[in-house]
Amino acid sequence: MPASGQSIAIANELDIPLTGAHVHFSNATDSKGFTLVTNRNGEVDFIPELTAIDSNWEVEIRYLGYTPIRAVYYSGSDTIYKLYMELVTLNQVVITGQHSPNSSDKSVHAVKVIDRKRMEAQAAVNLKDILQSEMNIRIGQDNILGSSMSLQGMSGQHVKILVDGVPVIGRVDGNLDLSQINLANVERIEIVEGPLAVNYGSDALAGTINIITKKEQDSSVETTLNSYLESVGQYNIDGRLGFSSGSHQVAVNGGRNFFDGWSVGDAFLISPGQIPVGDSRNQQWNPKEQIFGGAFYRFNKEKISIRPFADWFYEEVTNRGVPREPYFDSAFDDLYRTWRSNTGADIRAAFDSTHSVHLLAAFNRYDRIKNTYLKDLATLEEVLTESQEDQDTTRFDVFMSRGIWVAAPVQKRWSAELGYDVNYETGTGKRIGSGEQSQGDFAVFTTLEWSPVERLLIKPGVRVSYNTAYKAPVIPSLNVRFKLNHFTYRASWAKGFRAPSLKELYFEFIDINHFITGNETLNAETSNNAAVQAQWQQIYGQKILKVEISAFYNVIDNLITLAQTDMIAAQFSYINVGDFKSIGTASNIELALEHLKLSVGSSYTGRYNGFPVPTATNKFTFSPEFRTSILYNWHSTGLTFGAFYTFNGSLPNYFLGADGEMLLTQIDSYHLLDITVSRNLCKDRISLTLGGKNLFNVVDVSVLNGGTGGVHSASSTLTPIGWGRSVSLGFKYNI
Numbered sequence: 001m002p003a004s005g006q007s008i009a010i011a012n013e014l015d016i017p018l019t020g021a022h023v024h025f026s027n028a029t030d031s032k033g034f035t036l037v038t039n040r041n042g043e044v045d046f047i048p049e050l051t052a053i054d055s056n057w058e059v060e061i062r063y064l065g066y067t068p069i070r071a072v073y074y075s076g077s078d079t080i081y082k083l084y085m086e087l088v089t090l091n092q093v094v095i096t097g098q099h100s101p102n103s104s105d106k107s108v109h110a111v112k113v114i115d116r117k118r119m120e121a122q123a124a125v126n127l128k129d130i131l132q133s134e135m136n137i138r139i140g141q142d143n144i145l146g147s148s149m150s151l152q153g154m155s156g157q158h159v160k161i162l163v164d165g166v167p168v169i170g171r172v173d174g175n176l177d178l179s180q181i182n183l184a185n186v187e188r189i190e191i192v193e194g195p196l197a198v199n200y201g202s203d204a205l206a207g208t209i210n211i212i213t214k215k216e217q218d219s220s221v222e223t224t225l226n227s228y229l230e231s232v233g234q235y236n237i238d239g240r241l242g243f244s245s246g247s248h249q250v251a252v253n254g255g256r257n258f259f260d261g262w263s264v265g266d267a268f269l270i271s272p273g274q275i276p277v278g279d280s281r282n283q284q285w286n287p288k289e290q291i292f293g294g295a296f297y298r299f300n301k302e303k304i305s306i307r308p309f310a311d312w313f314y315e316e317v318t319n320r321g322v323p324r325e326p327y328f329d330s331a332f333d334d335l336y337r338t339w340r341s342n343t344g345a346d347i348r349a350a351f352d353s354t355h356s357v358h359l360l361a362a363f364n365r366y367d368r369i370k371n372t373y374l375k376d377l378a379t380l381e382e383v384l385t386e387s388q389e390d391q392d393t394t395r396f397d398v399f400m401s402r403g404i405w406v407a408a409p410v411q412k413r414w415s416a417e418l419g420y421d422v423n424y425e426t427g428t429g430k431r432i433g434s435g436e437q438s439q440g441d442f443a444v445f446t447t448l449e450w451s452p453v454e455r456l457l458i459k460p461g462v463r464v465s466y467n468t469a470y471k472a473p474v475i476p477s478l479n480v481r482f483k484l485n486h487f488t489y490r491a492s493w494a495k496g497f498r499a500p501s502l503k504e505l506y507f508e509f510i511d512i513n514h515f516i517t518g519n520e521t522l523n524a525e526t527s528n529n530a531a532v533q534a535q536w537q538q539i540y541g542q543k544i545l546k547v548e549i550s551a552f553y554n555v556i557d558n559l560i561t562l563a564q565t566d567m568i569a570a571q572f573s574y575i576n577v578g579d580f581k582s583i584g585t586a587s588n589i590e591l592a593l594e595h596l597k598l599s600v601g602s603s604y605t606g607r608y609n610g611f612p613v614p615t616a617t618n619k620f621t622f623s624p625e626f627r628t629s630i631l632y633n634w635h636s637t638g639l640t641f642g643a644f645y646t647f648n649g650s651l652p653n654y655f656l657g658a659d660g661e662m663l664l665t666q667i668d669s670y671h672l673l674d675i676t677v678s679r680n681l682c683k684d685r686i687s688l689t690l691g692g693k694n695l696f697n698v699v700d701v702s703v704l705n706g707g708t709g710g711v712h713s714a715s716s717t718l719t720p721i722g723w724g725r726s727v728s729l730g731f732k733y734n735i
Helices: 116-121 127-131 502-506
Strands: 007-012 022-027 030-037 056-062 069-074 078-083 111-115 137-142 146-151 159-163 186-193 207-213 221-230 234-245 248-259 288-301 304-319 330-350 355-376 382-384 392-407 414-428 436-450 456-467 475-484 487-498 515-517 525-540 543-557 560-566 571-576 579-592 596-610 621-634 639-648 651-656 662-667 670-681 686-693 700-704 718-720 726-734
Touching: 056 078, 069 078, 111 116, 116 186, 116 670, 116 686, 127 137, 127 146, 127 207, 137 718, 414 502, 436 502, 621 651
Parallel strands: 007 078, 159 207, 515 571
Antiparallel strands: 022 030, 022 056, 056 069, 111 186, 137 146, 186 207, 221 234, 221 726, 234 248, 248 288, 288 304, 304 330, 330 355, 355 382, 355 392, 392 414, 414 436, 436 456, 456 475, 475 487, 487 525, 525 543, 543 579, 560 571, 579 596, 596 621, 621 639, 639 670, 651 662, 662 700, 670 686, 686 726, 700 718
């Protein structure tokens, strides 16, 4: 490296020159500044501006795969700046299904990571927003029940969703409402496709989504304030305050999301509008308010970490009715309220360099309250209706606890984990059979990671469990990773078991749009799941190219699904079908440059329903998907441009009608496109994001089938996708 005269050189931690590093200069007299690129020796070729006497410059240095730095350069000096490898850029650190934190490249599982930068670039408010552009994931929408998903062709009831390892409860119609899972305090999301039933038990058949909340902070006091506005009537604000001193840390967060309701033809809004009157008061997308918060204390010293935590969530959805004849001076309004709370403790301890323990325990409560009011549209007074069927409070309580002991001897080719997993659920309410029901699942599991040779990693596992209502089989699994030069190959196989939930067994959900009843005679599901993946990755200087091809095959015996039991009344109940299969393949190409990140992917998924009736239609139905995302960072201006495109092909499916006949339904294909532009100001303390969402203005798509009835009836002709084209504006302030 040069050491005389005026020079600036960029190197890594091994003193290897970095060719092509971008160095941006600015000062008080030239705030816009200019950018220079290092030569083959890692040096900046000087220009006259840099040789001025007594001239100081602020420099920002970036190189793909390394953590950016800010510094001050004093004219006339020889300076060497060192950059350090940023592992999260190339191979993010993951924890889901791992013995210990590990890079995604070294994990035996195929783990996809969505980081905070991606969430902000996409202007994502909740889990639905961010998953909508992910491969192999389909998002569904019900304007009362909320957003749902499917993964690898399997419905959301086969996807385990965790927040810091704690299962999210409160499934309605087998699915969690993804719009109730806010991303305001989320650091990253880890997605593992395929079964993790050995580690996480029931529901972890199609995949596991682990939402990791923000815990670390860089200063003793850290404050974040976010606000978000969308022209369809969405107004959000949230914040976080954290204190850190020595081994102690305290953080609180909270916020409010308000949606004014929306129907086709509504004007753009920049502030909440007046409540619609007449027939228009019954909106296509119901008004919704969410209030949420959380807090934790963490003691973190040397080999032990103790973190008690508490989180809560409240949602209120208003379904306004149309004015009643003959005078149109009153209407029936439904109010749906949801309460969630999650309280627990997370304890981690390392006894030495080879043994560690992780203990997690939490108590979750979920309340869903439905009330119907008769509202006087002249005086705006309202009273509860007299019918007891119009009023309901249903509560579910879950106690969970997981404990894991890990042994990882130094310089050995193996590591092992031994754990327990306890889940006990109680449901109460007049819509629960006999008023109260409960179910428990108690399990022990173990996995071994063994590397007989450096390139090969083998991970067998087994889970033994006891379910209080169903006989649970032994669940084995096997995962393999083999690395050869630039190629990484993964293969997995596992069995799965899912006992019917309390809602599928005992719960009734009946309103003007739904008539769903439980079925106490359901059998438990069992499954076999297999997947393979081949990945090729090459680094060319500041260019990274990654190509992935994967395939999966899932078989579920006694699949639990909704079936129409009364064609005229549009009544549905849960039944077991003979078997269900899904098969598919996916491919993805990722290109990362200094300023640009491009991802292009496609998938082709087939589904098969083997109903327990003689039929000639037992065959796979296939559906294509296409996803692409582009992120461009214009470092010299602080601007970031993002574009996210999704194509969901037509989705055919067979289902069982009330008369035992096979009925075909097909959801039409549709396209989605979101774009964003963001700008960082004041040394990244302020961030502004302007977005255009649903630019193709897809509100609903056709469903081709027959019959008559409500939302879940075979006669539905349209299914909602999203509110219309909108403009969003986000503001973030960090102190």
